Amino acid sequence: MAHFPRSLSSLTDRPRRLALLALLAMAALPSTADARIGGYDGIWNVTFATTRGNCSSGYSVPFTVTGGRVSSAGGGRVSGRVNRSGAVAVQVSVGASHASGGGRLAGMVGAGSWNGIISGDRCSGTWHATRS
Numbered sequence: 001m002a003h004f005p006r007s008l009s010s011l012t013d014r015p016r017r018l019a020l021l022a023l024l025a026m027a028a029l030p031s032t033a034d035a036r037i038g039g040y041d042g043i044w045n046v047t048f049a050t051t052r053g054n055c056s057s058g059y060s061v062p063f064t065v066t067g068g069r070v071s072s073a074g075g076g077r078v079s080g081r082v083n084r085s086g087a088v089a090v091q092v093s094v095g096a097s098h099a100s101g102g103g104r105l106a107g108m109v110g111a112g113s114w115n116g117i118i119s120g121d122r123c124s125g126t127w128h129a130t131r132s
Helices: 006-028 032-038
Strands: 042-052 060-066 069-072 077-082 087-094 097-106 109-118 121-131
Touching: 042 109, 087 109, 097 121
Parallel strands: none
Antiparallel strands: 042 060, 042 121, 060 069, 069 077, 077 087, 087 097, 097 109, 109 121
């Protein structure tokens, strides 16, 4: 009967162990998709224009993006998300006024549309954003 040294069995297990370690290392590193989400992080100054309704136009509001989440950088309650491709969806409320909007961020700028009820008037329009 042939006797194989114990080290031979460890040689056949070694490639499996290396493959497992490589997979674990890859899972621990951030993916390019995760890096792109963080690519929108920062303070965005958003300027609103009213195209329909009797609402004031041209006011600016700062928003914060952190890890794909949108929040207020000033007054009011802001919630929303930015996905990997830069598509953004946001809800804003200040007192009895509320609005929702959507659009896209790319690099240092963004644009989209919004609609809501501002001081009792139903309005809609566009928004443009620049990152500080």
